[in-house]
Amino acid sequence: MLFELIGIPPQALFGQLLLGLINGAFYAMMSLGLAVIFGLLNVINFTHGAQYMMGAFAAWMLLEWAGIPYWGALVLAPLIVGATGVVMEKLLLKRLYHLDHLYGLLLTFGLALMIEGVFRKQFGSSGLPYANPLPGGTRLDFMFLPNYRAWIVIASLVICFGTWFMIERTKLGSYLRAATERPDLVQAFGINVPRMITLTYGFGVGLAGLAGVLAAPAYNVSPLMGSNLIIIVFAVVVIGGMGSILGAIITGFSLGIIEGLTKVFYPEASNTVIFIVMAIVLMVKPAGLFGTPK
């Protein structure tokens, strides 16, 4: 009844809501990874989008070249991508911590260009298909729910909750948070802070890689997928405020849903709605919704 009143068929509305929720799941996982890295390294990881793309390609290569199916890739690909992150931190990022944070951003930007360039050279810009590991779906009263899309939402909720739990509720997480505040003091307690920083970077990069594997069957695997996503995720991060893990998760999901709804009611604005929300939030709360002013 209500749907007839506003003139939108329910299938379209719920379909877009689901799409929004899925996009939101990726925004949440990506801004979560950025928040984890930023928390300890004070680096805005511009390579995050490229690392997400690497995750998708790792899954594709594992399948095409080594015959390892999706579920194996789900474990292996994030480890591979995370390992490249560890190498990158050890070789390059580590040498910039004593400088202005801007240099970390510029370095990761340069690396993102290099990685994207290499993949574009190798695979072209058009994209490669990756078979859906969970075909079929469930017919609900108001819409059709494809299995794989349901899996994305569930998996990302588990990943987000798991990361939040690890950082906010475990001993390891408390070391991490302590090292964010006073690295020198934590070092004095006998904890190897540089190694912790390296592993944290690897973990954040692995999260991006994991998001990439999840994305591979849902979208095309393409060298451009990362650079298209990263700017939106930056906006999500500005809206949520960089300080909080929970903020990254909640903002990510809500903005995905807002974007989906805009697609139904005013499609012309669907590309820009997140940036408009960002402008409004900046006017009201410059530190972001969950951030603390610095």
Place this chain on the structure above:
Amino acid sequence: MIGIGLVAPIAIYPVFLMKVLCFALFACAFNLLIGYVGLLSFGHAMFFGLAAYVSGYSVKAWGFSPELGILYGTACGAVLGLVTGLLAIRRQGIYFAMVTLALSQMVFFYCLQVKFTGGEDGIQAIPRRPLFGLINIQNDLTFYYVVLAIFAGAFLLIWRTVNSPFGQVLKAIRENEPRAISLGYRVDHYKLLAFVLSAALAGLAGATKALVFQLASLTDVTWQMSGEVVLMTLVGGMGTIFGPVVGAAVIITMQNYLAGFGEWVLVIQGFIFVVVVMAFRKGIVGEIQAWWERRTNKA
């Protein structure tokens, strides 16, 4: 410098020189923020690209003369700078970079969707009518001297700004913002003014570029373009007055000669970024200056 500019077209193709001058101006405008106020804008392409569109459109569809079209583009850059600056200067450091990047992406989608920009095609065949109704700028060599004059004027303006009491306050903000506040300066006003000036000059560069190539396209508003201007400034030397000019010349030359390598250009640019950030942070001009100072101190 001026001497080189005047005789350069004898040896080098004027259209290439005009391209270098436009990007050098763009990089100088960008450097005004990063080098003298310490604000890294990652969205400067929005001023450059939007100004290219509005000046191109006003000249082609409304029959504006070239000088009016360039002025109009510059003014639009300034207005956009005022609006985005009001939002962006509320955050600092890397947040500022991310906010400008996101806002420029909003401008990108706007330019992709509205009618007047011509979508994927851009605005093509922008006419080059006589400047002030007198000077025939169809001729590339004549137009080169016009562009050189525009560049020299803007460069002098930047030089004057940097070496003025206003510029000194900007440097004070860069070095120690809390102290500048406690000295009683209204820091946000200074930052906003510098931002608008930088946006207007980036707009001037974009508007001129549109007339040089008789084309305004989506490439000018993408975030990759914002990255390119960061690269030019970084390679030349942030916070040096001639650095961005040298950086623009190096990067444009490189792009011209490497155009045949296709996607490798992206890899090479990224590699230069990494090398400069890791080992060469002062940039070409900055390193030369440091070397010169070491030498004179020894003597």
